[in-house]
Amino acid sequence: MKARRIVIAGGGTAGWMAAAAIARVMGRAAEVTLVESDAIGTVGVGESTIPPLITFNRLLGINEAEFMRATQATFKLGIAFDGWKRAGDSYFHSFGLTGTDHWAAGFQHYWLDGQTRGHGQPYDDYCLELIAAREGKFAHLPDERMNYAYQLDSALYGRFLRRMAEADGARRIEGKIAQVELDGASGDIAALRLESGTRIEGDLFLDCTGFRALLIEQALHTGFDDWTHYLPCDAAIAVQTESVAPAVPFTRAMAHDAGWQWRIPLQHRVGNGIVYCSRYLDHDAALDRLLGNVEGRVLTQPNRIRFVTGARRKQWHRNCIALGLSGGFMEPLESTSIHLIQRAILRLIRMMPAGDVSPRDIAEFNDQQHTDMLQIRDFLILHYKVTERRDSPFWRQCATMEIPDSLAQKIELFRETGRVFRKNEELFAENSWVQVMLGQGIVPRSHHPIAAKLGDDDMTRLLSTLRQNVATTVRGLPPHAAYVAQYCGVAPDAA
DSSP states (O other): OOOEEEEEEOOHHHHHHHHHHHHHHHGGGEEEEEEEOTTSOOOOOOOBOOTHHHHHHHHTTOOHHHHHHHHTOEEEOEEEEESSSSTTOEEEEESSOBSOOBTTBOHHHHHHHHHHTTOOOOGGGGBHHHHHHHTTBOOOOGGGOSOOEEEOOHHHHHHHHHHHHHHTTOEEEEOOEEEEEEOTTTOOEEEEEETTSOEEEOSEEEEOOGGGOTTTTTTTOOOEEEOTTTSOOOEEEEEEEEOOSOOOSSEEEEEETTEEEEEEEOSSEEEEEEEEOTTTSOHHHHHHHHHTTOOSOBOSOOEEEEOOOEEESOSEETTEEEOGGGTEEOOGGGSOHHHHHHHHHHHHHHTOOSSSOOHHHHHHHHHHHHHHHHHHHHHHHHHHHSOOOOSSHHHHHHHHSOOOHHHHHHHHHHHHHOOOOOOTTOSSOHHHHHHHHHHTTOOOSOOOGGGGGSOHHHHHHHHHHHHHHHHHHHHTSOBHHHHHHHHHOOOTTTO
């Protein structure tokens, strides 16, 4: 069988994740060519990840410690949300399970029943990852009992993947794309013509050109669904600072009166940024706010990013597949940017055509991608909509805005019954929804009657044993920074 000619337009995280995965998985069945220009920068602020990246790296045979050294990464157990329910309040969305579920009902139903019987301990106390994060501890545990992700330098991750992709046969061509040539008969992309005059033909073209969407939109005019009526933030500024304290195993998302600010600790520096709605905060004021709320010396020039939250109407159109920002944008509130790239790449590999591109593959790919983005969109909207904040025009707009029926159903179902149902391989599991909805102030009015099956002594024994197991395990964990230094540490001068 003739090798598929796969041309990737653009590098960055999306381009090199695609090149590395396809070159490694497809081998000689694919010829991978990546076109990028050193003169074109990347957004490169996706430094906080979620656990599925572990699976992606394992599928590619990547050694974790080597990868973490190369990207100066730390471990991540979740996200601390400061000021989202109300100013001065805080809650934590962890990657772990809380308590022990029954097949008929999640642990939250037992916890809620326990509250009515005088067990007043917070829901947080039953989650290993959450307590470990708050105490700044981490270790790999037997049976992979600790769920985690990474905080990493995305530019270094791209370089790491580039070395791997090129070793597996991927070819990089330096140059700017001057023209996207279409086939007059089919309307497919036939080739990319560079400013140098070089012409690069292919069978499949992956658009990793970021917000420009040079292939999927400028050439193929796919269309875009704007979701800013649900997620009104439209600008961000990012800077890096020196570390002034040991790195903690979690990311912070700190709400302010027109959006929020992130803080992501790597081994020897910290990624910082502010996300805001330009209707309520201008660029200069946002920059002043960001710089006034960072810790440590600023190492980089502020990187300003303008964006429109939404999704391309077709992620796969003709022989072009959009990856990363060219396919749509979700603000990094729940660290889903790299995950969406990963999902699209693995989905494409599973649907890799042997001959002509099947319209059925295209339709299925687009349906699955669209479902992913809608479900993530709803989870992000939840953070803005379910709030007690009314202290600024921005938060008043968020509290009163219309929301999708799919999200309204999830919120009201939990409010009335304490139930959460996961649909169609939805990214965020039941416990993620429970942690955020409880953290944002929703207390269910009822819970599953199965919890009443436990007598008072059994309920006391269940809850105390679960809390004790968490506390005992956390006591035995080393400090996160010490574990990172021993497992994958990078010397400060090397960093």
